[in-house]
Amino acid sequence: NAGVTQTPKFQVLKTGQSMTLQCAQDMNHEYMSWYRQDPGMGLRLIHYSVGAGITDQGEVPNGYNVSRSTTEDFPLRLLSAAPSQTSVYFCASSSDYWTNYGYTFGSGTRLTVV
């Protein structure tokens, strides 16, 4: 089925460990982004990409890296996990950068850092 696929759905990390959250879309969308959702905070942008080879920082980028080697994939790397990174992470894509029309979210990754 067409859409945005995120893996894993759940993850527990120890402080200081690193990991990669995977995101893939099969809609040929140029624009992809990562958000984190925390209670009472809504969704906040971590990093985004407007096409293969182009990435930029969002509102809360510290502690995260991204790369975009293909149109389909946009992985998010946690370099050294901290308890403050406990959150639900959403990847999203859109065909239109200027309006984000047709914004589609993945099902989320619930990350706990202990």
Added chain:
Amino acid sequence: GIQVEQSPPDLILQEGANSTLRCNFSDSVNNLQWFHQNPWGQLINLFYIPSGTKQNGRLSATTVATERYSLLYISSSQTTDSGVYFCAVYGGSQGNLIFGKGTKLSVKP
């Protein structure tokens, strides 16, 4: 940056009741979207509505861009309408959507 405020933060309804959710934004925008996050966490795009009125079944939305607000109407609510409703506007500088904090809706049978 643009501020997005939603009200009310929480809403409890009896099944069959109608409701109106409000979204205010602090600057002119060319894009506004409503999302529903179901109790399992999935975010679903309900409406892309930078201006005017749209309807989809029991849901409808109206955006008055000149007065910087949007309304989401839910008629004859059902328990499956429960969840959190987010309003989001296009922030421009980072190509991202800026989200409000949401309205948590609970529909009781």
